[in-house]
Amino acid sequence: MNTKNNTLGVDDLTQPGLANEAHVESLPLRPTSAEETGLSSLYLADLLSKILLEQGVLDLHQLSRRSALAGSVVEAICHLLRREGRAEVRGQGENGVLRYGLTELGRAAAMEALARDGYAGPAPVPLEAYTARVRAQALSDAGISRERVISAFADTVIEPALLDQLGPGLHSGRAMFIHGEPGTGKSYIARRLVRLLPGEVLIPHAILAGGKAVRCFDPAVHSPLAPPDEPPNAVSSLLLAQGHDPRFVRCRRPCVVAGGELTMERLEIQYDGATHIHQAPIQLLANNGMLVIDDLGRQRMPPMELFNRWIVPLEERRDFLALANGYHFSVPFDVALVFSTNLDPLSLADAAFLRRIGYKIRFAPLExxxxxxxxxxxxxxxxxxxxxxxxxxxxxxxxxxxxxxxxxxxxxxxxxxxxxxxxxxxxxxxxxxxxxxxxxxxxxxxxxxxxxxxxxxxxxxxxx
Known part of the structure; x- marks a missing residue:
């Protein structure tokens, strides 16, 4: 393709009025019992124990906020911890709310729980609930019109013919291969494509797979949507007050950019042996959004090795991951995958793989x-x-x-x-x-x- 193009504008990833046009439909309701969370009472007891071990003595309201669980759930689990001798009442806080702390038995049990799984944050959502949520807010259901594309790039010098390639490519959800010589604006436009992603998504703080929590919400990637008078960190509290499940955070659709620093390890679940915490790979962070592989061919692995990693996700729309203990599971792959390179595409991949990429778009010098x-x-x-x-x-x-x-x-x-x-x-x-x-x-x-x-x-x- 020989489309001519040019790019310049304010270098941001969002445009007022575009990201907030639509709201997440049917926000999940806040679970009011341990059964409704989809998590076992044993797991919740360990989670609250780890929070108490790290934070010290907390009242029910504080435990509720830190665990993203309803007060009724926290109260029931605290009663369980007391019956097992793992926690005890440490007086009353404001408004007579009971305060809880760990016993020696509880501290030992919490240390064992941390050794098994170091995650001690907001309660995770089960893998099944995450899968259903990703499918409910799929990119293919969002829809991108030509008018929206033109509006999103109104402050950018770019030929309409090029937009008419990029827009359908993103609308389809299929992978795009952007190529051309250095300096033609490929990276700039690829990063700004996130402007076209409509609506909002719910990102869980963590998902539970094989009994281990995998962190999914990353402040470096995900942008919470707070009301005008609220800071971003108040979003979960607001959802809780409105009766919605604060284990999810309302965010703009994510855009993850990885360049020459990308390694194969970043495409798998990261495990920190010191903290015993699992972290989601970049494609999981980008679910329901966009993943840009910039400077393709400059990574510290052969391009075909990188391409082979995407064959199954691109064809089956699901990805297969593994925990540190060897437990394997699959997650939906709902990602607009964009490759950007200065190199000749045929020098990076064979024709068989290039056929799997629906859109090949060339950026050329300007007129x-x-x-x-x-x-x-x-x-x-x-x-x-x-x-x-x-x-x-x-x-x-x-x-x-x-x-x-x-x-x-x-x-x-x-x-x-x-x-x-x-x-x-x-x-x-x-x-x-x-x-x-x-x-x-x-x-x-x-x-x-x-x-x-x-x-x-x-x-x-x-x-x-």
């Missing part, structure tokens, strides 16, 4: 008119006066004369260097001399004789 639009937008971003004659100087006297393609990254980078020059030497706007200096500084003067230690004078012409 002069699109380059001017990017330059104008970047001038406005940087507070630099826009002079069309200077843009033509860059296009025809620098790019064309030296054979450097018009890439989307160039206006930002060249104007950034020009702004540095003005701040150092003084001045309000760049001229041809300043832009020529920025060009020379940006592209450098890397000649063969430099590498050989000789005298050369060949200008470097590689833009990236």
């Amino acid at each position: 002069p008119d699109a380059y001017r639009q990017v330059w104008a937008l970047q001038c406005r971003e940087s507070g630099i006066p826009f002079d069309p004659t200077l843009v033509d100087f860059v296009i025809y006297e620098l790019h064309a004369r030296l054979g450097v393609p018009l890439l989307a990254c160039h206006p930002r980078d060249l104007l950034g260097l020009a702004a540095d020059h003005l701040r150092y030497w003084g001045g309000e706007a760049p001229d041809r001399e300043v832009l020529a200096w920025a060009w020379q500084t940006y592209f450098g003067d890397f000649s063969d004789s430099d590498r050989q230690g000789g005298d050369g004078n060949t200008s470097g012409r590689n833009a990236s």
Whole structure:
């Protein structure tokens, strides 16, 4: 595909009014008994014991907030702990609420529980409940219209033909392969595709699989949706007060980006031997959202090894994972998978795998008119006066004369260097001399004789 494109805009991942258009339907109700949580009383007793071991003496309200369980459930489990001699009443807190602490027997039992599973946070949801929730908020049911796509990228210079490839690709939920030379805006657009993901999702703090809790909610990935007057950490408390299950957090659909640092280990459940805690892999964190594999081919494993990891999830829409103790289980794979690379796709994967990727989209250098639009937008971003004659100087006297393609990254980078020059030497706007200096500084003067230690004078012409 030879679609021309250009990208520039405010570098954020959300746009007001897009992420909050729809609300999660049929929020799960707060369980009012241990049976309704889907967790055994034994597991809940161990969980509250671990919380008390880490936090000390807590009243029923505090235990309820920390465990994301209803007060009736916490009270019943505390009675169980008292009957077993693992907890005792330590007086009353505010409003006469009983306060609980562990006995010596309870401390020993809590230490044993931590050795088996170090998780001591909000109660997890059973694997079956998580599976049902992922399917209930599937990407394929969300729907993405062309009007929404155009609105989401209204502040970005990008050709409609390219949007008409990206939009259907994301709408379908099938994998996309974005390729093209460096600097054409692939990574920038790939990250901004999350703007198109409509509605909200419920992310559990953790899921229970094989008797072990696997952390799923990650503040670095998931963005909780709080009311305007509430901080994000108040979301769970609000849901609890409204009668909803606070083991889930209302969030925007997630977008996880992994680049050259990606390893095969990050695609499996992570286990910390010191804390005995299991952490979800990146594709599980991205469920009901998007996973961008950036700089494909730069990872510390052969590309085909990475591709082979995705064959089963892409075909069966489920992923197979394993805990540290060898317990295997499957989870839904509802992820918009986006590959982005500067390399030739045929050098990374064979034709058989590429056929499994529904959309192959090429990002190409800009046309002069699109380059001017990017330059104008970047001038406005940087507070630099826009002079069309200077843009033509860059296009025809620098790019064309030296054979450097018009890439989307160039206006930002060249104007950034020009702004540095003005701040150092003084001045309000760049001229041809300043832009020529920025060009020379940006592209450098890397000649063969430099590498050989000789005298050369060949200008470097590689833009990236």
